[in-house]
Amino acid sequence: MRSRKTAALLCAALVSASTVLAGTAPAAATENADRAASDIREQLAAIPGLTLVSVADQGGYPYYTLTFTQPVDHHDPSKGTFEQRLTLWHKSTQAPMVLYTGGYGLATTTREITTLLDANQVSIEHRYFGSSRPARVGWNDLTIWQEASDEHAVVEALRTLYTAKWLGTGASKGGMTQVYHERYYPQDLDAVVAYVAPNDAVNKDDQTYEKFFASVGTPACRAALDAVQREMLLRRETMLARFEADAAAKGYTFHNLGSTDRAYEFAVLDQVWNFWQSGTVDNCPTVPDAHAATDDELWTWSLGHGLSIYQDQSDGPSGVGPYYRQAATQLGWADLKFKHLDGVRRFPDLYQPNSVLPEDMRGTYDGRAARDVDQWVRTRGERMMFIYGQNDPWSAEKFKPSKHDAYRYVAPNSNHSAVVAKLAPEDRAAAEATIRRWAAE
Known part of the structure; x- marks a missing residue:
């Protein structure tokens, strides 16, 4: 997912x-x-x-x-x-x-x-x-x-x-x-x-993923990434306007997720995962100082380093929706705790594959x-x-x-x-x- x-x-x-x-x-x-x-x-x-x-x-x-x-x-x-x-x-x-x-x-x-x-x-x-x-x-x-x-x-x-x-x-x-x-x-x-x-x-046991994110790279890099992710939600109103404008320009809709606000939070939750999936420790120096960065700097860096948009056009039956269906029913997913985001998340049950699927594709997990x-x-x-x-x-x-x-x-x-x-x-x-x-x- x-x-x-x-x-x-x-x-x-x-x-x-x-x-x-x-x-x-x-x-x-x-x-x-x-x-x-x-x-x-x-x-x-x-x-x-x-x-x-x-x-x-x-x-x-x-x-x-x-x-x-x-x-x-x-x-x-x-x-x-x-x-x-x-x-x-x-x-x-x-x-x-x-x-x-x-x-x-x-x-x-x-x-x-x-x-x-x-x-x-x-x-x-x-x-x-x-x-x-x-x-x-x-x-x-x-x-x-x-x-x-x-x-x-x-x-x-x-x-x-x-x-x-x-x-x-x-x-x-x-x-x-x-x-x-x-x-x-x-x-x-x-x-x-x-x-x-x-x-x-064992889909309910995601301790291995939590340990991974607590040890990958260097302490300084992990702290910087967590800070950026948190800042993206602290500046939600400003960043959401940019997110909505970008989505409108590309013709994206978010009926599956329910709102642009939910889609934005989902995208932010994936940032750190995506950084490590395709990046390396060599990319750590590019992480901005979350508190000092301007809105433009934070937004631009995030777009290039892990922020991505889950939209109806890609997540339905003709896109990668079948993958999320499989994740929801048999493959499982990482239900991360995001403790560093306490107090800035609005949708605590959002981060799961059924969230991005149209209703008729959703399923029940069988492990x-x-x-x-x-x-x-x-x-x-x-x-x-x-x-x-x-x-x-x-x-x-x-x-x-x-x-x-x-x-x-x-x-x-x-x-x-x-x-x-x-x-x-x-x-x-x-x-x-x-x-x-x-x-x-």
Whole structure:
């Protein structure tokens, strides 16, 4: 449950952990790609439920955009179907396959382990995001098991062509999605590498997040950030006028949240989280003196460092609303206490995902699935690797790997863009060796 910047970052699937599928290939490589495209296209066309939308050359290899017919409800196929979007970067049917789940819309980037292994990659748009949805969405069918079952169907279909090792990967919500897939269908993949994947196994217990914000960075930086956040609410009337003007200029409305005042407070509550999610201690010197800063200085700095606007246009069914629905019902959220804001908050029950959703998308939390996945990963998960960032709020609640060839690494001084390449040299060498071994054995 974070900002528009956060949602954009997650939807973009953490570009710093990826390589854009682009480039001009030499003539010979293009010729080989054309031949490979022709060969694999016929085989793809023969897979039931798979439809080829387009094919392009990316880096000298065919890059397919596809759809796959999925049941709305894997428990009851009679409820209808929808078309789920995929992309496939094809190198060789004998090369490893990386299954990437971004957790949101359809990704267009390669992943770190795809490059490391010189692998193929299939990317899946999460159900009910983007255009991967039926004409009429029943939000009760947006569950982690249903999405895992979507991915299972894709893996079963493509394994008929790609017979080498399959490794799953994803970042943030995409990393969570890949962990859920592994939990429900552990025979699908040979290994999983999940980046900055939160594990809110006990939603009511947010002590880990509170400890994180009490220790991240330096005491001086933490105090300065808290002071700015408090000052933004102390100057509410002045800042709210700026907030309203900015929202009006962009055509934003706040029917879901109920008022611009509530929307403004929600945005301020997210400021410190967003600062650490995308920033580092190197940004601390930019934090203004909250008491000495003018309104203009405070507003301008906040807009560039964590203040973001939750509006109806982004938080409904066509935007990132499906994420907040999942957070409200299964994924959980950090219900921070904000003790340093005592006396300046007006809406004590505001900071939860249902607040930003239209009424028909709101749901009731059920933590059974989260607890089950957490226990399974701790005790039975095999060949799983978790990469976290030391200064990333989302990395505060981590998955704990089992003793079955499973590992967890923390990238020092890194945020929500933590990747294997940012690990300490010894950890990076060990992690890369493990991933290569998993792809070869």
